[in-house]
Every structure is written in C-alpha cells, then in structure tokens.
Amino acid sequence: MSPKTLYDKIWDAHLAHEAEDGTCLLYIDRHLVHEVTSPQAFEGLRMAGRTVRAPEKTIAVPDHNVPTTLDRAKGIDNEESRIQVEALDKNAKEFGIHYYPVSDVRQGIVHIVGPEQGWTLPGMTVVCGDSHTATHGAFGALAHGIGTSEVEHVLATQTLIQQKSKNMKVEVTGKLKPGVTAKDITLAVIGETGTAGGTGYVIEYCGEAIRDLSMEGRMTVCNMAIEGGARAGLIAPDETTYAYVKGRPHAPTGEQWDAALAWWKTLYTDEDAHFDKIVTLKGEDIQPVVTWGTSPEDVLPITATVPHPEDFEGGKVEAARRSLEYMGLKAGQKLTDIEIDTVFIGSCTNGRIEDLRAVAEVVKGKKIKDGMRAMIVPGSGLVRAQAEEEGLAEIFKASGFEWRLAGCSMCLAMNPDQLSEGERCAATSNRNFEGRQGYKGRTHLVSPAMAAAAALTGRLTDIRELM
Amino acid sequence: MEKFEKLTGIAAPMPLVNIDTDMIIPKVFLKSIQRTGFGVNLFDEMRYNRDGSEIEDFVLNKPQYRNAEILVAGDNFGCGSSREHAPWAIKDFGIRCVISTSFADIFFNNCFKNGILPIVLPQEVVDVLMKDAEKGANARMEIDLEAQTITTSDGEVFSFDVDPFKKHCLMEGLDDIGLTLEKKASVDAFEARAAAERPWV
Numbered sequence A: 001m002s003p004k005t006l007y008d009k010i011w012d013a014h015l016a017h018e019a020e021d022g023t024c025l026l027y028i029d030r031h032l033v034h035e036v037t038s039p040q041a042f043e044g045l046r047m048a049g050r051t052v053r054a055p056e057k058t059i060a061v062p063d064h065n066v067p068t069t070l071d072r073a074k075g076i077d078n079e080e081s082r083i084q085v086e087a088l089d090k091n092a093k094e095f096g097i098h099y100y101p102v103s104d105v106r107q108g109i110v111h112i113v114g115p116e117q118g119w120t121l122p123g124m125t126v127v128c129g130d131s132h133t134a135t136h137g138a139f140g141a142l143a144h145g146i147g148t149s150e151v152e153h154v155l156a157t158q159t160l161i162q163q164k165s166k167n168m169k170v171e172v173t174g175k176l177k178p179g180v181t182a183k184d185i186t187l188a189v190i191g192e193t194g195t196a197g198g199t200g201y202v203i204e205y206c207g208e209a210i211r212d213l214s215m216e217g218r219m220t221v222c223n224m225a226i227e228g229g230a231r232a233g234l235i236a237p238d239e240t241t242y243a244y245v246k247g248r249p250h251a252p253t254g255e256q257w258d259a260a261l262a263w264w265k266t267l268y269t270d271e272d273a274h275f276d277k278i279v280t281l282k283g284e285d286i287q288p289v290v291t292w293g294t295s296p297e298d299v300l301p302i303t304a305t306v307p308h309p310e311d312f313e314g315g316k317v318e319a320a321r322r323s324l325e326y327m328g329l330k331a332g333q334k335l336t337d338i339e340i341d342t343v344f345i346g347s348c349t350n351g352r353i354e355d356l357r358a359v360a361e362v363v364k365g366k367k368i369k370d371g372m373r374a375m376i377v378p379g380s381g382l383v384r385a386q387a388e389e390e391g392l393a394e395i396f397k398a399s400g401f402e403w404r405l406a407g408c409s410m411c412l413a414m415n416p417d418q419l420s421e422g423e424r425c426a427a428t429s430n431r432n433f434e435g436r437q438g439y440k441g442r443t444h445l446v447s448p449a450m451a452a453a454a455a456l457t458g459r460l461t462d463i464r465e466l467m
Numbered sequence B: 001m002e003k004f005e006k007l008t009g010i011a012a013p014m015p016l017v018n019i020d021t022d023m024i025i026p027k028v029f030l031k032s033i034q035r036t037g038f039g040v041n042l043f044d045e046m047r048y049n050r051d052g053s054e055i056e057d058f059v060l061n062k063p064q065y066r067n068a069e070i071l072v073a074g075d076n077f078g079c080g081s082s083r084e085h086a087p088w089a090i091k092d093f094g095i096r097c098v099i100s101t102s103f104a105d106i107f108f109n110n111c112f113k114n115g116i117l118p119i120v121l122p123q124e125v126v127d128v129l130m131k132d133a134e135k136g137a138n139a140r141m142e143i144d145l146e147a148q149t150i151t152t153s154d155g156e157v158f159s160f161d162v163d164p165f166k167k168h169c170l171m172e173g174l175d176d177i178g179l180t181l182e183k184k185a186s187v188d189a190f191e192a193r194a195a196a197e198r199p200w201v
C-alpha cells in the first residue's frame, strides 16, 4: 500500500461514494450548528419536506448574537438577533438535535463547546457553517467550514459533496522562546504563506514546537488555518489528545474507548507520504507578533516598524496603502508606539482556560491603563466557571477588566460589543478585516499575553519587556 | 436554482486584492433569516456613507456600472467567513459571474450553490479583462459556460476551466441535495459499515 498522509487516511475512512467524474460524497460524523448560518437551511428542509438524517450527530448552540453582559437572562434587545436565536431554539426542538440554549452553563462558542463536550474526536469528519471549524483539526479530525446550502445538504444527507484537497505540511521545528505562544506560531505561518497560501490544501501541522503544545494551543493553531486559505488544518493525535478527550461527556468509555484508541493510534502520516507543498519554520526564530494591517497576513514581529506600501509587490501595494490609511498608521512608525484604546480577550481562537491563565499571569496585582476599555469574554460557560474556581476572575476584576458571559462578542461584533469609529483594539481573535469589530474600528491581532500587556501599558507592547 | 448558460453583460473592475466576506456583506446584515434582500447592502461599507448616501467613486455607484452582471476582482476574492450571505448579496445585486486569479475555498463552493459562476484565470488574462472592464458600460463581456469561453468587448477570446460536475449542476440549475438523495443506498451501506467499524462515533 502506498504511504498515506493523515488527511488521506481520514478521507478514505469517510468516502461514502465516488462518482465516475471523481465527485465524492464524504460522510460527516459531527455537524455543529449555530444561529447565524442555519435558519435558511432548516427553512429549506421544511419547504422540501425533508428531515435531519442523523439528529444524534448534530449539535447546535447559539453564540454569535448572544449578549455577553451579566444581565443577559433578561433577553436580547436587538429584535433581529433575538429572532435568529429563537429560530435556532425552535429548529433544534423541531428537528430533535442536541442543543445547548443560552441559559445552559455549557453554552459557548460552538468551536469551544464541541471539544469541551467530547463531541469532537480524533479521526472524525466535522463540519459547521462557520469557517473556524478548522479549530477541531487539533484533534486530528478533518474539520472544515461550509456555507448554508451545504449545511442544508449535511442536515438532509449527512454527507458533503467534496473534491479532495492537496496535502500541505507546515513543520515548526525546535522549541519556542519565552513569550512566544501558539497564536504567534499561527500568525507567523500566515505571515509566511499569505492568506491565499493554503488555498486548495489541507494543512498538517507538525514538528517539535507543535507537539509540545497543549490541546488549547493546538486549537489556536488550527483555528487560523482558514486565515491561511486552507480548507482545514490537522494535527495528528497523540497522548496529549487522548488525555484531553478522556472522560469528556460524549467521549467513548470502557471497551469502546479501547477500540477507539486502537484506531486513533493509526492516525498519523506514513513515512514517505507525499506532500504537495511544504513550509518549515524554526520555532526559535518565531517572535511575539502583531498585525499592522487589515489582512491576517499583515504580520510583523512586535519589534518591527510599520512597513511602506512600496515594500510590497503587485496588487498588495494598493492594499497596503489602503490598510495603512484605514488603520491610521504611518510607514516607519514603531509598532510599540501604537496606542490602544481597547483590549478584547476571547473568541474561538483564544477563549479557552489556558488563554485566561496566560492573561492572569501578566495582569495579576496590576491595573490596566486609565481609560482603557478591556474585556474578557470566556469561550464557554464552563471556561467561565473554571476561571472563577481558579481565582482568575478575581484577578481580572481587580485589574479593571470587564468579566463577561460566554459568546463570540467583539470577535465579530454582531452583538452590542463593538468598536466605535477609529477606536483601536488589541484583540486575541482571528480577523482584522475592515469593519470586523465595528464600523471603522481598528484591530491588531495578538496573543492573550500580548493583549494583557497592551491593557497594562496602553500601547502595543512586547510581552518580553514585562517578563 | 437558476440556470447559468450564457451571459452577456457589463463587467465592473475591482482590482483590490483580498476582498473579504466582511467587505462583501458586513455582519450587521447577517441577522436576516431569509436568503434574499441582501443586494442593496452588497459592499455596504465601501458603497455608502454612514448617513446612507452613496460614495460616488465606488465602482458600483458609477452610472456605467450600476447594472454590472460580472465582477473582475483582485486575488483571493471572498476570503474570510463561510457566510453564504456573500454570494446571496452578489446574486441579489444582479452579478452572476466573478473573475479573479484565485478565490477562497468556501466562497468558491458557495457560488455554485447559488447560480453564480466564479472563474479562475492567470494574472495576465485577468489584467486584460480588468482593462476591458474599465472601459465602462459599452464594453460588454460575453461568458459562455458550455464552451467555457470569455469574449472581451474587442472580440478577444479566453477559455477557462470548470469542474465538470459543478458545470453540469450550474447549466441544469440542479439542486444537489436531490442528486445526493439518489445515492441513498450507497450512503446507507457506508453508514452501516462505519457504525460497525467505529461504534463510538
């Protein structure tokens, strides 16, 4: 048998049908659903008189629109948002799928809830009407975002029409330097490959620096595979993965666990398997990074200066000029001189317990800069509960942070958590697009530790200065 | 789904690279539970001032491009989120074909589900088409999906590639859920086999 990549193995294990023209039907093990991209899909089913083929494999949770203020039990003010969440309540009930309503402590961002509840397991196919489904690849699951028509297709058929992607390997060798985190790895990779560098590929992340990461860190890395253009990101499962999964509510137990484990242990890329593209980074070369522009590829080490549009080529020259104008920055300016109005810590990239611990470590016993708006939004109700139990919440509050309830919040600002015009934010989320966090809002993507440092100093800050 | 066979129309030039889904349809418009009505908000933040008035020099506000049916865009068009609201907005505005050097994966797939043809061409060809689009309303481009050709207003012809299955669905206006349900027996058999091999799933 010819050697296979991890992606090849998962693909082969889920190929339900292959037509003569090469069009494939991939069987889907887990379908995650949220309120923004699903109403039209359920409506489509209803109109065609169709049902959900595998409700027991379908899990829904509202996250994008929900308020994260402490008074949210009183309901959602914005009428359209409320209707969308109510539609999900109704659809979940009507079609009999698993559901975590806003009032449930397990509610949270769909990509945090799935792994937390043990729905995401190694070797699975996982889809969701959301591009950051790539997150689940951290478990060695083939996970990707789909559009609403595809959501409807999966609901009705439990399959997806797919063509196989090419294989890409991203290897991060060696050890990371102090102050460098999973977020810096994933941003550095995008800085290297560009936002279209992964288009047409599924990425497998490997190498010592990746192996050394916790599951939380691995989820941060895979989360942003989509920002690099890839259909999915994968990390082969290992002891770290099994330890995280074991004992989760929907993880297998007893004999089933043993059988699962035996199969999971076959999920790695064979020696000599073919990759169509290989990118290698040295772990020790990666520095704490920050984005300066309006594309996630606009990445630089925090010690650098804002680039000149002329440093680029082709269409990127105009894009960089536009970015600088939008961001209100001047070429040549030191990144560490950029003043920040707001800090947002949260999202499916960095809203897990380990991220909050990293923040607490930086801000413990210190106050955020006067006038700074700083918000911590845990990724799920359970992350929030754990942070309270560990005493992190007290540290945040004493430092001057707002301590919120779980949701997507200012990552995409569909709920009331938004930047105002010209407001500048250091954010742990994943997109710095124009308007992403609010109309004319300005976003710099950073790691949780760097966001915490910026909250203290009021400017983009090299975390290593505070260590 | 509406069929796509041939299209002769005005092409609007948008040479910007990395046009993302937040630009195409900002999230404030994602709260609808319908599939239609997004066209007026296509490129909303680039197209309108805060008071709702039009930004004159935005391409789709220019008189010669208001009825554009084709978009010629910079690299990596449609990057960002999976929101199908992006192709819904494009279609609702009246655009049926987008041409670029590359597209983000999810956006690309979403187009085909909505009767929109995304065409990938090399930079040199996109440059020629961009120039042609810049000529304005009298320069009509012709897209022939059957023949897989684009003809510029000068009569220059370029051919493009398209996946045969996607082409077939687009030309016939097929609902692919219906097509997949025809393969139910294969899926049932697979499901039974997988349940035996991986009972923990």
Ligand code: SF4
Residues within 6 Å of the ligand: A063, A064, A109, A110, A111, A130, A132, A347, A348, A349, A407, A408, A411, A412, A429, A430
């Ligand atoms: S946290 Fe942000 S990126 Fe993640 S699912 Fe929510 S909106 Fe999308």
